[in-house]
Amino acid sequence: MKVLLLGCGNVGANVARQLVPRHPELEYVVGDLDLAAAEKLAAELGSRVRGVRADVLDPTRLDELLDGVDLVFNAVGPFYRSAVPVIEAALRARVDYIDINDDHDVAEQLFLDPSWHVRALEAGIKLVIGCGSTPGLTNVMARMLVDRMDKAREIHLATAVPFVPGLLSPAVVDHMMHITAGEVVQFVDGEYRKMPGWGGRLEVPYAAPFKAYPSFFIGHGETVTLPHFIKGLDQVTNRIAFFPEDGSQVWRSLIDLGLGNPEVIESLGISPLKFLTHHLASEAGVRSVSVDLSDEPWAVASRVEVVGERDGAEVRCVLEHHLDLPTEQAEDSTADPTPTCARLVIEAWLAGGVTGTGLLAPEVCLDAEAYVRAFARETGGRLIESETVLKRDLYA
Template sequence: MAARSRWRKENSMKIVVLGGAGDMASRAVRELAAEPEVTSLTVADYNLEGASHLAAELGSRVRAVQVDANDHEALVATLRGHDAAASGIGPFYRYEARVARAAIEAGVPYVSLCDDYDAAQAVLALDAEARAAGVTVLTGLGWTPGLSNVLARKAAEQFDLVDEINVAWGSSASDSDGYAVILHTLHIFSGLVPSFQKGRLLSVPAGSGKEQILFPPPAGTITCYHLGHPEPVTLPRFLPGCRVRTVTLKGGLAEQPLNELAIWLARLRLTDTPAKKDVLG
């Protein structure tokens, strides 16, 4: 019994999930609450009512706190004292870098679902600051980016030379909901977005490069476009020795009218600033 108690103490973790009441992060909360090593789990969200309902559902190890990602000092205070922090606070183009900075200041290892390319670039720019503080920061550990990066790395390790990596995703508008999801969709269809081609990071128009891509059932064929995701920024940087010359990212919604609507809103310059996205969202 003494050995088991000592093992539990040494392997116990206090984790905070920021935006934990949201559509995506709440799933992470449920997974973490089922892990015996997680002895304390904080659901931190601006929506205190939603966070409280989730915490009450999951038991005594889970508590809810309110946090405003616009309040740096409050964010740092919420993070302090935890062994790790996970974030689903979006839209990431607005909040990812500021939340990562708060984690670095609090001295808490940080991981997020960030899927905006410019937010990923902003976090990569914090590398020296994070190293100096001894804090590990992982941005973009969802399904795309995240699993897409892991699969690309795994495949690349099977070859002596990798020249080209093409990432594609397709989803339905009904797969997830929330205000931040709408803003993210408007953002990735707007302006110029990164694409790594012939050894250089280029800017290409979002919504260009139209291509029909066949996905496994039940998705089927979805029309995909160059969109603003982080893979063309991160994969060339983190595939040492592969000398990859091209990394593209294309994505699209199964509901083609929504793809076309997002493209036309961007062409009309109705989504080219955060304020304009807020109005449409």
């Protein structure tokens, strides 16, 4: 069996570093636009791995790479540029596809147009979109809570992360501006609506050692796929907080200054966004926007809240996942839990545990309880569950 892993950046390389030693029986191809990076990673991982140059915007090259492949995993960002071209190639080659897409507009394009699902069914393949930490783990956490109810009406997702400019690579800044600087999709009153990114301020409470943080709308795939696959929902929202609050205020100011604009300024030959991505990666940029984290946890938190009905009562269930950040960054580690999330989905696929055919998302094709427990066990993360009865005898 042959697996094609596209993208040798931080996430893609760490997926390969986790996957290859666990499954040495497979044949692997790792591809990147930077051939040297692909070959270096392949040499590190051993003789079962071959490094190649991969331009995801070149259909002919993609067709060559997918020939004879059983699965393609896409970690090439930003996904608003890369996802659809690789999906088109997977459809042509009739090859199963998994990615970590975290751009809302890609999810809209795919899931709100039924032709993509039809084409995948006709090809007899699985297209599994958004298998990272958020979206991905968060979707499955939501499904885990929904499955415990008779009927779910609302799902509210939130993430809290420390504002550390030095950890924001140019690719991350590009992505974060893409999902916060314009309009983003939320599911409100039973329909998809465009809402202002970094709007919808809400104080979201987290369990200790976290606190309540002002949180703001972001554009992620969860607000598209969860109501698509879980019928009867009225609300699905997704928010993020940088902490302390000063970090969120810095981000708000960058948006308001227009630094998320991708249009090139002709006289300079560079866009405000391109400048920002490199500025925040520089020592001067880090110094200019750093905030005091001395009273905050060195960790990230994901929170999923589901409101619904069970046994005639209205209940609110909350599931949080807390994950400590590493104190030192090494080449083969990442503060982002996404590689572990993605690797677990790939392993589920290898074991026949990804159910269904067509256009899929993690919440509809994975064993929710098993996936969430496996992630927490492997990462050392903490799962914190709580439940509140809001109204008893709902039908009395």
